[in-house]
Amino acid sequence: MTKNKILSKVKMPFCQGCGHGIIVRSIAKAMEQLGYSNHDTIIVSDIGCSGLVDPLFDTHSIHGLHGRAPALGVGVSLGLDNPNKKVIVIQGDGGVTIGLQHVLEAARRNIDITLVVMNNLLYGMTGGQISGLSTQKFKEQRHFEVDVPPFDIVKLAHASGAAFSARATSIKTYTDILKDAIEVNGFSIVEFSSLCTSYAFKKLDELQEVFEEAEVYRNERIPVRAHHKKTKSLLNNLKIIEKEFDSKIEKRAGIVLAGSAGGGVQSAAKLLATTGMFSGLHSTMKGEYPVTVGTGFSIAEVILSTTPVKYTGLETPDVVIIVSDDGWNKIKGNIKENSTIILDNSLKNEETESLKNKVVFGDFNRAAGKRGAALAALAYWINDSGMMDIEALKKSVSSHKYSKVLLEAIEARLTVFI
Amino acid sequence: MVFTDASMLITEACVKAGADVFIGYPITPSNRFYQYGTQRFPSFLAGPDEITVMQWMAGYSAAGKFPVSATAFPGLALMTEGLNMAYAMELPMLLILTQRLGPSTGSATTGAQGDLMFANGAISGHYPIPVFSHSEFEDSWDMTYEAIKTAIKFRTPVILLTSKELVMTNKSFDLSQLKEIKPVEKFSTKVEEPYKPYKTGKEMVPPYIPLGNDKYQVRVNASTHNDAGLIKKNDPESMANTRRLKEKFEKRIDEITFYDFDDQEGADKLIVTYGISADAARDAITELRDSGEKIALLIVKTMIPIPPKVMEIMDRFDSVIFVEENIGGIYKEIIYGKNAPIKVSTVNKIGSLISPSEIVKAVK
Numbered sequence: 008m009t010k011n012k013i014l015s016k017v018k019m020p021f022c023q024g025c026g027h028g029i030i031v032r033s034i035a036k037a038m039e040q041l042g043y044s045n046h047d048t049i050i051v052s053d054i055g056c057s058g059l060v061d062p063l064f065d066t067h068s069i070h071g072l073h074g075r076a077p078a079l080g081v082g083v084s085l086g087l088d089n090p091n092k093k094v095i096v097i098q099g100d101g102g103v104t105i106g107l108q109h110v111l112e113a114a115r116r117n118i119d120i121t122l123v124v125m126n127n128l129l130y131g132m133t134g135g136q137i138s139g140l141s142t143q144k145f146k147e148q149r150h151f152e153v154d155v156p157p158f159d160i161v162k163l164a165h166a167s168g169a170a171f172s173a174r175a176t177s178i179k180t181y182t183d184i185l186k187d188a189i190e191v192n193g194f195s196i197v198e199f200s201s202l203c204t205s206y207a208f209k210k211l212d213e214l215q216e217v218f219e220e221a222e223v224y225r226n227e228r229i230p231v232r233a234h235h236k237k238t239k240s241l242l243n244n245l246k247i248i249e250k251e252f253d254s255k256i257e258k259r260a261g262i263v264l265a266g267s268a269g270g271g272v273q274s275a276a277k278l279l280a281t282t283g284m285f286s287g288l289h290s291t292m293k294g295e296y297p298v299t300v301g302t303g304f305s306i307a308e309v310i311l312s313t314t315p316v317k318y319t320g321l322e323t324p325d326v327v328i329i330v331s332d333d334g335w336n337k338i339k340g341n342i343k344e345n346s347t348i349i350l351d352n353s354l355k356n357e358e359t360e361s362l363k364n365k366v367v368f369g370d371f372n373r374a375a376g377k378r379g380a381a382l383a384a385l386a387y388w389i390n391d392s393g394m395m396d397i398e399a400l401k402k403s404v405s406s407h408k409y410s411k412v413l414l415e416a417i418e419a420r421l422t423v424f425i
Numbered sequence: 426m427v428f429t430d431a432s433m434l435i436t437e438a439c440v441k442a443g444a445d446v447f448i449g450y451p452i453t454p455s456n457r458f459y460q461y462g463t464q465r466f467p468s469f470l471a472g473p474d475e476i477t478v479m480q481w482m483a484g485y486s487a488a489g490k491f492p493v494s495a496t497a498f499p500g501l502a503l504m505t506e507g508l509n510m511a512y513a514m515e516l517p518m519l520l521i522l523t524q525r526l527g528p529s530t531g532s533a534t535t536g537a538q539g540d541l542m543f544a545n546g547a548i549s550g551h552y553p554i555p556v557f558s559h560s561e562f563e564d565s566w567d568m569t570y571e572a573i574k575t576a577i578k579f580r581t582p583v584i585l586l587t588s589k590e591l592v593m594t595n596k597s598f599d600l601s602q603l604k605e606i607k608p609v610e611k612f613s614t615k616v617e618e619p620y621k622p623y624k625t626g627k628e629m630v631p632p633y634i635p636l637g638n639d640k641y642q643v644r645v646n647a648s649t650h651n652d653a654g655l656i657k658k659n660d661p662e663s664m665a666n667t668r669r670l671k672e673k674f675e676k677r678i679d680e681i682t683f684y685d686f687d688d689q690e691g692a693d694k695l696i697v698t699y700g701i702s703a704d705a706a707r708d709a710i711t712e713l714r715d716s717g718e719k720i721a722l723l724i725v726k727t728m729i730p731i732p733p734k735v736m737e738i739m740d741r742f743d744s745v746i747f748v749e750e751n752i753g754g755i756y757k758e759i760i761y762g763k764n765a766p767i768k769v770s771t772v773n774k775i776g777s778l779i780s781p782s783e784i785v786k787a788v789k
Contacts, residue, residue: 010637046639051484060642062655067636069645070656072510075480075685082484082492084638085470086446092637109480112473126673180453233446238465242600242661245427277428277595284597293594298453298533316560318705318776319594 009046009155013038015065024209026054026201027125031063031204034095034123037189040182043083043093049181051080051108051120053098056131074098074105077113082119085233090119093189100126104139110160111194114167116231124160127203128217135206140198144217146209157219163247164196165224171195173223184223193230197322209286246406250287251295252399259312260394261321263346265334266381268296268305272334275381276307278413282403283311286395291319325390330371330380331355333344349384367391371420379416386420426598431565432592434456434523435585435604436465438569443608444519445490446470448478450500453533455523455587458495475500479507484594487517487645489635491573491611495521498540499530505547508582510647511514512548512670515631517576517583517611517625519569519706524588524700526775535776536589539698540748544584545729545759550671553730555681558586560703561726562598565591568683568726570606575610575681579673580630586728588701588750590778597692612685617643621668622654674730682734683726692719693786695742700755702748702779709784731760746788748772750779 014035019028040049040280043287048066052058061068071079077145080096090297103110103124109355113120129146130136137146138156146214164172170193175184180203181199188195200218208214259357262279266272273294280290288311308321329350339358348366350359357370375383382404390397397417404413438445438460448464450472463469468490472478475496482492496504501522511518522544526535544556548776555575559568567587576583589737594600613632617624620641637645644654649667651657674681687710698706703724710722723738739745739760745768754771772779772787 016646045642046553049636059656061646065642067643068654069514070650071480071485071514071634071647072506075476075507075510077756078477078480078485079487080480082486083488084484085481086485086488086490086635089637100514108473109477171686193677233468233470235467238467240437240439240441241433241461241465242427245429246427247598248428248597278596280426280597284428288597290428290595290597291594293590295534316596317707318781319590319596320705322780322782375454417536 009044010042011039011042013043013045013048015063017062021061022205023057024202024204025056026127026199026323029178030125030181030199030201031060032206033185034087035064036182037185038093040223041186041189045090049083049092051083051094051096051121055099055101056127057097057099057102057125063421068389070248073324074102075109076102077106077120077122080122081109081113081116081118084118084120088269090232092406094120095123096120098122098124099140100124100128100140101130104158107139107158108350110164111167114164114194114196117168117170117228118195119230119232121166121188122194122196124198125201126198127201127207129203129206131203135203142217143216148217159219161196161198161222161224161344164194165226168228169194169196170226170228170230171224174198174219174221176200176218176221180221191237193228206210222357248281250285251402252286252396254283254286254288254395256288256311256313256394257347259310261324261408262278262309262311263321263324263327263338264307264309264385265328265338266305266330267333268300268302269378270305270331270381271418272305273307273379273380275385276309278400278403278407279309279376280311280398281387282389285399285402288312289315292342293319304333306334306337312396328381328384328388330384333360349388351380351384375416379419382413382416390420426597427596427745428597430457430592430595431559431562431587433461433564434460434562435569435592438566439519439573439604440465440467441606442507442570442573443609443611444493444573446492448472448481448485448492448494450475450478452497454525454593455495455497455521456627458521458594462495467583475503476507479504479511482518483511483514483516485509485512487520487636489611491517491577493519493521497523497525497533498527498543501540501543508554509548511582512552513553513647514645516645517580517633518578519572519583519585520709521585521587522591524586528625533709534589536750536778537702537775538588538702539755541572541586541648542756542759543726544586545702553674554582554584555588555674555727556584556729557683558726558728560591560700562596562699563602564604564726566606568779569682571683573778574609574731576635577611579628579677580633584654586700590701621652623650624652625736629669629676644699670730678730678732682732684732684735685724686738687722689714689721692721693743694718694720695723695739695745696743696748696784697723697725697739697756698748698789699728704786705779705781706748708781709788713782713788714784718788725756728756736760743768745769746772748779750751750774
């Protein structure tokens with residue numbers, strides 16, 4: 008049933024004197040005063056003492072992991088269709104410490120959530136250990152890590168772009184500050200000083216002495232919401248290729264192309280695969296290159312087959328085309344004796360001339376340039392072997408965005424001295 | 426015919442099945458999913474890290490939107506915390522896991538089949554997270570659809586297990602071979618009153634109703650919880666709820682049992698494989714039969730939970746050969762443990778694809 012009562016009738020589960028209960032009541036009061044119903048409110052809770060809040064709110068709730076509630080809340084907020092719903096994320100200082108990245112990311116994007124930080128300066132559920140938000144004055148009393156300052160989550164959130172960031176230290180300001188935070192269109196964060204009577208102080212004034220000053224910051228921003236776009240099937244953009252030419256390939260041919268990054272090797276391999284398709288063949292293609300794609304070797308394997316290809320590996324390639332040192336150095340240890348090797352003239356040396364394979368040298372780089380050499384060599388192979396029609400390659404190139412240059416590379420093969 | 430890759434088919438199948446948002450963090454060899462995701466998904470978000478990605482996905486799912494992400498093992502390692510959370514919360518989502526050579530960062534651009542054991546044990550307490558695998562292009566399409574249907578039907582994250590060579594190899598393909606995919610109906614239409622977020626009937630899956638709706642108060646919880654979705658430990662209702670996470674799959678396993686079984690009359694040998702190695706096994710089986718061998722082939726697609734039907738098939742044969750691109754045979758170990766019967770043998774390799782000739786040699 009939809010109602011304007013946010014707080015449930017469940018008894019507060021906190022230790023006697025704990026500050027968390029006051030913060031919970033203030034959240035409910037702020038929401039009620041702003042007119043939110045229980046079905047408009049989504050509480051996202053973390054782990055720790057602050058994570059006990061779910062049953063206290065008679066609202067929607069989602070209880071996640073330690074430190075992750077702000078990220079979970081971002082997902083909820085972006086996933087909601089109705090922007091009038093309010094996502095309130097509650098976590099402690101320990102949660103902020105673990106999930107600092109999530110808070111900054113939510114602030115950076117100015118996602119429409121309100122993050123309530125219940126800072127009791129310590130991890131209450133595990134025995135009172137200090138957190139990243141424990142103040143130095145507090146740590147001085149414990150003679151522990153006194154030289155390590157706390158994260159100022161309020162300033163960090165502000166610097167990251169939060170629409171509203173504040174610290175509240177006086178109980179009588181809680182509801183008003185929360186109303187300001189909740190009313191902000193975008194990311195808001197309020198850090199509260201919360202008394203832990205079990206592990207820190209028995210009295211509120213003792214806590215206030217060690218706590219940072221109250222403050223409020225604003226960034227005038229509009230929130231980032233989920234972008235929705237209508238998209239079209241990617242399959243519609245794929246070019247339909249039907250058989251137009253004949254091929255002499257019986258069963259299967261495997262071709263390896265090897266060169267340098269940026270040398271058009273992958274592009275030539277793709278053109279070879281589609282040339283096969285224009286010739287009525289099934290084809291596969293895969294590339295291999297270093298993770299740094301702009302340098303070093305570039306290798307591509309193409310299989311052309313009269314039947315659909317299942318296994319796409321290439322144990323013994325029929326033809327290996329190598330147009331640069333990078334390609335040769337990568338591949339030379341793995342030359343199979345039955346492969347025909349087509350090499351650029353620049354690779355003529357003792358090593359290549361002593362190969363037992365059938366070897367052909369061509370001046371591909373000089374004739375077609377570095378970027379056209381692989382394609383020129385390919386054109387040579389297609390023409391010389393007669394395995395496919397050179398017109399099928401030209402057809403394949405014709406719809407390419409650099410078709411003019413590529414056709415020149417093919418023609419270069421026809422004039423080059425082999 | 427068109428020239429395409431399985432990353433594109435899987436992306437397309439996701440959107441056709443009704444996936445709403447792709448939340449990505451770039452990693453090789455899942456890069457193409459990220460690239461296609463930006464072009465095709467109705468919404469796309471660039472997460473700052475994989476931990477955040479999984480949290481955002483869970484938030485979206487709790488709010489009623491179907492999220493998809495794609496990663497590799499290093500990303501999965503970070504996501505596992507959130508995957509456990511989403512599993513306990515019972516939130517539908519799809520995670521595409523592109524396997525690459527490990528351990529650790531290993532070789533980003535070398536394929537592998539090394540992550541099944543991790544996926545099998547990803548949920549604390551050994552609750553099964555559905556793991557589906559695919560090999561051929563038609564399979565990538567169909568299994569993506571089944572993965573999304575399963576995620577919604579069982580309110581669970583599902584892993585689509587793939588590998589570099591499966592999703593980064595282009596092939597000529599006839600698109601007319603693909604079956605029609607219709608958007609999967611997400612939300613429960615039948616809700617038992619009074620509504621309790623985790624109360625279930627005999628289907629053993631709670632109704633899927635989004636956070637923030639105006640009719641029902643929804644409570645989602647990752648900690649041990651009762652039917653109301655509130656933390657309650659050492660309580661019979663909460664324990665039943667926890668046990669149900671396993672039982673819902675066990676009782677309804679037939680609904681998510683997928684495999685291809687190519688039997689041959691008189692065969693006493695069986696090749697068992699999945700994913701990328703299935704391609705080589707299909708070639709090997711043709712060669713073996715041509716040479717007079719009597720042999721059957723089982724390509725498993727429901728990896729986790731293990732369907733009883735799959736084990737029944739293995740039990741029927743005198744010799745069972747597991748073909749997997751890893752050391753020692755991970756799937757074999759999941760099925761038979763460390764003490765496999767003598768009839769079980771393996772063909773394994775790392776660093777490159779297992780070839781049909783290696784399988785043929787091992788069988789003969």
